[in-house]
Amino acid sequence: MTAMRKMPNVEKFSQLMSLHSMDRRHLDRFFETPPDALTLLVPLDEGFREADNFTASELRRVVEILRGHTSPLLLYHMLPRRWYLHHLYHNQQLRTLYRDTSVTVTKLSNKMVLFNCVPVQRVDIHARDGVLHVLQRPLPPSYVLSLVDLISMDPDLTMFFTVLGYADLLGWLRSVDSITVMAPTNAAFKRLPLRFLDSITYDVKYFPALQALSRNHLMEGVECSLGLRAKVRVKTLEGITLPVACSSSFNLSLNSALVTKPDVVTSNGVLHYIDKVMIPPRAMSLVQVTRRAGATKFIELVKEVGLFDDLVSFGPYTVFAPSNEAFKKLNASFLSNKDALRNLVMYHLAVGSHASFTLLDNQVLPTLLQDTFLRLKVHARVMSAEDGVVTSSDHVAFNGYVHVVDRVLHPPVSSIARVLSRDPNLRRFTSLVTQSGIALWRELSLEKGPFTLFAVPDDDMDRWASDLFTYYRIINDEKLLNRSLSAHILDDFVMPRALEEGSHSVLRPRLKRPSHHRYPLRLTVSEGRLSLRHASISKNFVLCTNGIILFIDTLLLP
CATH class of the missing domain: 2.30.180.10 (FAS1 domain)
Known part of the structure; x- marks a missing residue:
């Protein structure tokens, strides 16, 4: 020319x-x-x-x-x-x-x-x-090496090459025509907890998380550093949108990972070296996800009791993490007992990986604390675990899920019958339960259920008993008494904190005998007040090993 x-x-x-x-x-x-x-x-x-x-x-x-x-x-x-x-x-x-x-x-x-x-x-x-x-300068001879060739030959990318290999992506990277790779150096991988990297790399059940981690460092097409500087965000093959930033000294970074060596062009794409591993949510550990969900004080407690590595590497678990605000209500003296704290943390860790849409109403989840369970209530827009309402759900990690609750959960220690026998303000109602027969008392003592018991405190019972005719008629008629008490017991777990304003729930009392007729109970929530037929329900309750005790101001008549 x-x-x-x-x-x-x-x-x-x-x-x-x-x-x-x-x-x-x-x-x-x-x-x-x-x-x-x-x-x-x-x-x-x-x-x-x-x-x-x-x-x-x-x-x-x-x-x-x-x-x-x-x-x-x-x-x-x-x-x-x-x-x-x-x-x-x-x-x-x-x-x-x-x-x-x-x-x-x-x-x-x-x-x-x-x-x-x-x-x-x-x-x-x-x-x-x-x-x-x-x-501006000669074209780099990119025809000499492919992306896989370059990554495999570079001694500073050996860990990234290993991760791609275990993620089964090397063959695909050889065949693709145009791809951008953000390659973390060995120094970047060494910043990660070793157990986390070992778990996600070598444990076959976490293979999807390993692939998510790898795909989060790949982008479709060729994105040069000059092109990245002109963008606000980019999307990875994992579907994650990463923010792009350029400092006053023209240092390029993606999601806080600094590009240390840009624009290494190969025969089938371009590679940029970065100083930090970009972990997508699906490849984060439960510790990282819980922190991102805002429950940082719970993670501090996890570390203090020695369960940090379990949430980093093992599982799968479902964490019901109390919010930072919930810990402000915790007794300070309780925090000084390390054994009690460890049991408390283990009670918040359910076995298995459970997203909110997989959980069922009245489902019971075993926890890491021996012989303890979390009882769930699932409504249209509200879910609760024990007495903790879930405020933020479905924070996914590679080894489980995190749901944030608004209370610190404490495992119940007594059955319904034990609470009745020990509460001095429930003596008159307890006497009615025992008068109805030993079978009912035995049932409330067993570790079955869950039951919901509507109990009338003595003060309210005294006011109700002022109607002597009705009171003596019930206590002297065994059949009438049993029918009345059957309306006080549900084969269900009713959590008042999970009930929504303006909601109406139809509850079915339990049947002692098939011949008994069940009168439905309509539970309503209006202006924060809970009503059950002609009775009002107190906001106070007692969690028991086999259910929950709610307090009402009058005896329920059949």
């Missing part, structure tokens, strides 16, 4: 072409049908001095090639046919004259054009037999 010989600052590339006799007469051997015109990507002379070591070594090899043999690097700067600026689009692949290799076009929002991440200084220089584009 005679137009190139007249241009200043491109003498070196012109000399290389002359040295290797690169004129139109020698192109026939590269094509069955030689191209009618060429597009030439011409580096500036200054760009040769700024070329990286990899490109410089390839250029030295170019000069050593005997005359009459054509350098791959020179052919890599030539494209068959004319390619003007208006022909080009973002992530376009243009075939070069060197075998089946191609260069990738990047078009930025400011109209700047890059070839393999190398900026174009001048575009559309017309010549009689083609068109020229002037590059």
Whole structure:
């Protein structure tokens, strides 16, 4: 191309072409049908001095090639046919004259054009037999290595290569045409807890999390550092949107991971070295997810009682983590008892991985604390575990789920019958229960259930008993008494804190005998007041090992 010989600052590339006799007469051997015109990507002379070591070594090899043999690097700067600026689009692949290799076009929002991440200084220089584009520097010989080749050969990326291998993504990376890889260095991986990395890498049940971690470092297409600087956020193959930032000193970072070495172009994509592993939610441990959910004080407690590694590496568990606000109500003296604290933490860890949409009303989950369970209430918009209302749910981790509750949960220690026998303010109601027969008392003493018992405190019982006719009629009629008490016991677990304002619930009292008729109880919540038929329900309650005791102000009549 005679137009190139007249241009200043491109003498070196012109000399290389002359040295290797690169004129139109020698192109026939590269094509069955030689191209009618060429597009030439011409580096500036200054760009040769700024070329990286990899490109410089390839250029030295170019000069050593005997005359009459054509350098791959020179052919890599030539494209068959004319390619003007208006022909080009973002992530376009243009075939070069060197075998089946191609260069990738990047078009930025400011109209700047890059070839393999190398900026174009001048575009559309017309010549009689083609068109020229002037590059800032020579194109890196990306045809030499693929992404997998580069990652496997770099001693600073051995851990990333291992992770990709265990995630079964190396074969896919070899076959893909255009991809961007954000590669954490070995130093970045060493910042992670060793047990977390071992668990997610070598435990087969966490394979989906390992793949999520790997895909979170891959982006579709070729994204050069100049293109990333012009963006506010990018999306990974994992579907996670990462914020992009550029400091005043032009340091590029993605999601707080600093790009330490940008724009390493390969035959099937571009690689950027970063100093931090970008962990997506599906690959985070329960510790990380709980912190992100705002329950930081619970994690401090987990660390204090020695269960930190369990939540980092083992599982799966479902964590019902009390909010930071919930811990303000905890007795300070309780925090000084380490054994009690450990039991408390274990009670908040349910066995298995349970998302909110998989949980059922009245479901019982075993916890890590021996012989203890969490009883769930699931309503249309509210879910509770024991007396804790779930305020934030479904924070997913690779080894389980986190649900934030508004109370610190304490395992109940007494059965319903034991609470009745020990509470001095329930003596009169307890006497009615015992008067109805030993079978009912035995049932309330067993660790079965869960039951809900509507108990009448003595003060309210005294006021109700002022109607002597009704009172003596019930206590002297065994059948009437049993029917009345059957309305006070439900084969259900009613948690008042989980009931929504304005809600109406129809409760079915338990049947002692099949011949008994069940009168439905309508529970309503209006202006914060709970009502059950003609009785009002107190906001106070007692959790028991086999159910819950709610307090009402009058005896329920059949």
